[in-house]
Amino acid sequence: MEAHGLRIGYGQKKQWKTVAGEIDFTLLQGELAAIVGINGIGKSTLLRTLGRVQPKLDGGIFLDGLPIDGLGPLALASKISMVLTEPLASKNLAVWELLALGRQPYTNWLGTLASEDRSKIALAIELVGIGDLQYKKCYELSDGQLQKVMIARALAQDTSIILLDEPTSHLDLYHKVQILKLLGSIAHETQKTVLFTTHEIEIAIQLCDKMLVMDREECYFGQPCELILQGCFQKLFPADTIVFDPDTGSFKVKK
């Protein structure tokens, strides 16, 4: 997945409000990548734009060298799956039903599951390790369990790219690390490209192959250690409150 000169934002007709741009990056198969930046910088907007849930303003997004604008909704749905921050419309969904919805791009007009669909769902359950949850209802799950289920749904959609919007919010440190490690193993074992937004910069530096740092003026993309050497993280927060320690890769509050 590549993006070139991408500008994102909101607007209607001629009144565009650019949130961020220009964004350039190239992600390879099997890479785990994080988008980091302060609140309101446009991380989620970027993710939604990449998934074409929301229109881009300028520039191009490419999959395997081809622009995604040329893909129909179903073709796109078989290439990119998403895990969003918006709450489920219906918490009454059973986990298995929810996972089955991930197969929608491949099923017939009624959504009847074929044996291949069932095996993909079973595979997703196994990869994420939620076998004990599959017959529960979504309202019975904890936040961490629900997040795993949503990741499994994206896996069931069987796409080469998975985009996740803040998969670690509302979770404790253990579950945050657990989820991000899970994403890492998914990326490396299944050769999928996994891109997520997060506020856990320190954990992301340790676990990710690539990072996209969104700052007010510019966006930086590269391997975490390169970005540390370039001093990208120092500029992220005002230096009089939080400083970045390049040696340990962590942030310190300035007293």
Place this chain on the structure above:
Amino acid sequence: MRPQKTYFIPFVLLLVVLLLCFGINVSLGSVAIPLKETVNAFLGNSAAQDSSTYIIWNYRIPKAFTAVLVGGGLSVSGLLMQTFFRNPLAGPFVLGISSGASLGAALLIMGSSLFSGLLSFNLVNDVSLAVVSSMGSFAVLLSVMVVAAKVKDSMALLIIGLMFGSITAAVVSVLSYFTDAQQLQQYIYWSFGSIGHLSWAQLAILGTIVIIGMILGIASIKSLNALLLGENYARSLGVDIKKSRFLIIIAAGLLAGGITAFAGPIAFVGLAVPHLTRQIFNTTDHKILVPAVTLYGAILLLICDTVAQLPNSASMLPLNAVTSVVGAPVVIWLLVRKRKMVF
């Protein structure tokens, strides 16, 4: 739930109950006809009296069919709206569709007195009432759809539907203030809801409307299931949101509008039946819910109508009152007992 569950047994049971209720509904009425006579008349047996045959074939059977269409259609309409608006309290009344029909009916019945000097014949009859109230519900439906094209948020659409309902209610109350007692009474009778006055020809029109609405609803099953995740998720699954919104609104509007036009406003069926159905069918899959809700709604309305006609007596209860008496406690029970109204 188990992934493979097809709910075969509940479906068969519901079908049997439906046939039973249909039979009971046909065999009971203001005129007492013995069961044997009813069966003979139904089978066209010459042993039956002509009067019984006439009552059964031209009054009771069309009425029972109307009950099936009205109950099934309103319930599906309610189910579509609950999923579409992500709101367990949504129903045919919420979009303002029923109020639109009321406005049409009120304008015809009470407005005709204002023009009675100009026209020498009586405008108000069953056909014109059905036409005008359909037009009323579609006028509201079209306005809601125009707004829906501009407003992206389903919640906003829900509130707009309620506002349309308020406006039509206001116009109706102004009209009733200026109209004379006879017309007001006629309007109030319409608003009681009745399924007993449809001829076979009218039944055919209603049937066509309901079947078209059902087909559109069935065509939306897959996108309805995706919408259970939320609109953005549905979009990421390749659902054409604009097209599905259009289809679902048209289906729900056709069902609710067409039915209200012919049978008057019938409260709570559209709201309560989907929730009752979920007590038996513990699933969110619309492939199962749509047929289940249809059967359940038909059964409920057949029972309500049987009660409303107070068997073997000359008087009748307003159907709208009976469905409210059944429906409102159900909603309260769901909220208090189950502590949640999920969809």
